[in-house]
Amino acid sequence: MDSEHPTFNQCLVLATALKLLLIPAYRSTDFEVHRNWLAITHSLHPSKWYLEDTSEWTLDYPPFFAVFEWVLSQFAQFFDTGMLQVKNLNYGSMETIYFQRLSVIVSELVLILSLRRFINIQASPQSKKVANIISLSLLLSPAFLIIDHIHFQYNGMMFGILIFSLTDALTDNLLRSGILFAILLCFKHIYLYIAPAYFAYLLRKYCLGENLFDIQIVNCIKLGSAIVSIFGVAFGYFAAxxxxxxxxSRLFPFSRGLCHAYWAPNAWxxxxxxxxxxxxxxxRLNLSVDSASLGSATRGLVGDTSFAVLPNIPPRVTFLLTLAVQIVCLVKIFLQPNPSKFIGSVTLCGFASFMFGWHVHEKAILLPLVPFSLLALQDRRYLGAFRPLAVAGHISLFPLVFKAAEFPIKTAYTILWIMVFFMAFDTVVPVAKSQRVFLLDRFEIVYMTVGVPLILYTEIFHFAIFGSRLEFLPLMFTSAYCALGILGSFLGFFVLYLTG
Structure with missing residues (x-):
């Protein structure tokens, strides 16, 4: 960026300082989930990792993440051995809190290095400037701050691996891109949602070459053997x-309902x-109402998703809708295999799984948000589609942090991020005359205007008026509002991707 703008390193120092200040902040049950996983991997033989069920928060991530927890536990024992006892449920000593918070901050180094690489691969000064703004927007993202550093998870590290893989695709290092993605799948299986984009692109660009019938045998052997080896290392012991x-059964608990307890802002x-x-x-409309569903409709509990008026949605419908959207973009990437289209297909696969998937969690918004960030400044129309996603995606995460003490932090930080980066985006993506009336620009203005009173109502006025009554109403309004923004972004980008 220009000299008057803060540098990447300056922003990194400020971001780290803020995360250190948030160490005593609210932490969700995910904090105990990961503490329990530290205890399981440290105290038990690997043969018992996926059998242990003393806590309800059983180990349900792939083996590479289990090994990651084991590595962390080797350092955790120097802070407080109490956190490594499986029987110490809901253990939360200050040493444990500091260790786990610091482990997230340190592991985010993977994200930092991946963003630096994204900047370094750019060829021209202008493209480096654009990449720097994109990288800073991700480094300072309210999504990572809320999910990882307050709520508690390790998404920064995971998406750092993904960005490394995507930058390899941008530089045509396709073998390493595929290897990194295979490693990522063995860390967290949610990335299976975007695996079809990788399959289509690597098959077309790396294994088939220019001529569809000119199969690159050597490339197929290298990629296939590398992926088989990675999955063999990850799952081989447990297969043996x-x-x-x-x-x-731990990785794929299909008994959950259509909607999460707080509806993720998607089509459902x-x-x-x-x-x-x-x-x-x-x-008034002479519609029948299933009275048995009135008390349980869409609460998102295990096996408990039902509707009172509309037809219930079986899992196969969500699968078919997700697959239909993904197939359309996969055909496009197969016919036009270029790096930019590939990242677009990854974004759309993430969008499709979020919009139409079964029992989607609001944190899954990162699947389309992160790869779309890498494309958002290529074109004014892309930026118009990205902005509603950025606004809705971040606001949708507010219910994750529901304590009053964190309200000013999450709200002020998110609004500041939107103001600063939306203005920065405009400086590098000028409005062309032919694009001044682009529909999503108008949608964005109306959408953002409604967002401010919505936040005030859901976070302050509702509880001042109703107290503890109707407590699901703010969540419902937030979910529906954010779903409209994400749906608008999805439809806009889907059209742009297919017609571009």
């Missing part, structure tokens, strides 16, 4: 002791919102 069925949130509205107007 006959625990693959048990491991898979709008569907559920419509169902709640129809309950109240059904008598």
């Amino acid at each position: 002791i006959g625990q693959i069925p048990q491991l898979l 949130a709008l569907y559920a919102f419509l169902d709640r509205v129809l309950i109240h107007i059904a008598p």
Whole structure:
């Protein structure tokens, strides 16, 4: 960036200082989840990792992440051995809090290095400036701050691996890109949602070459053997002791309902919102109401998702809708295999899984948000599609941090991020005359205007007016509002991707 703008290192220092100040902040049950995983991997033989169930927060990530927890536990024992006892449920000494918070900050070095590489691979000064702004927006993202450093997870490290893989794709280092993605899948299986984009692109660009019938045998052998080796290292031991069925049952608990307890802002949130509205107007429209579903509709509990007026959605419908969107973009990337289209296909695969998937968590918004960030400044129309996603995606995370003490932090930080980076985006993506009336620009203005009173109502006024009554109402309004923004972003980018 220009000399008057803060440098990457300056922003890194400020971001780290803020994260250190947030060490005593609210922490979710995910804090105990990861503490328990530290204890399991440190205290038990690997043959018992996926069998241990003293805590309800059983180990349900792939083996590489389990090994990552084991590595962390080797350092954790110098802070407080109490956190490494499986029986110490909900253990939270200050030493434990400091260690786990610091482990997130240190592991985020992977994200930092990946963003630096994204900047370094750019060829021209202008492209480096654009990449620097994108990288700073991700480094300072409210999403990572809320999810990782307050709520508690390790998404920064995971998405750092993904960005390394995507930058390899941008520089045509396709073998290493595929290897890194395979490693990522063995850390966290949620990335399976974007695996179809990798499969289509690597097959077309690396294994088939220019001529579809000119199969690159050597490339196929190298890529195939590398991926098989990685999965063999990750899962081979558990296959040898006959625990693959048990491991898979932990990774894929399909008994959960369509919607999470707080509706992730996707198509099903709008569907559920419509169902709640129809309950109240059904008598006027002569619609039948399933009275048995009134108390349990869409609460997102295990095996407990039902609608009172609208038809219930079976898992196969969510799968088919997700697959339909992904197939469209996979055909595009297969016919036009270039790096920019590849990142677009990764974004759309993430979008499709978030919008139409089964029991989606709001934290999964990172799947489309992060790769779309790398593309957002290529074109004014892309930026117009990205902005509603950035606003809605970050606001949708607010319910993760519901304590009053963190309200000013999450709100002020997110609003500041939006103001600073939206202005920075405009400096490098000028508005062309032919694009001044682009539909998403108008949608964005209206959408952001509504967002401010919504935040004030859901975070302050609702509880001042109703107290503890109707406590699900703010969550429902937040979910429906954010779902509209994400849906608009998805539809806009989907059209741009197909017509571009």
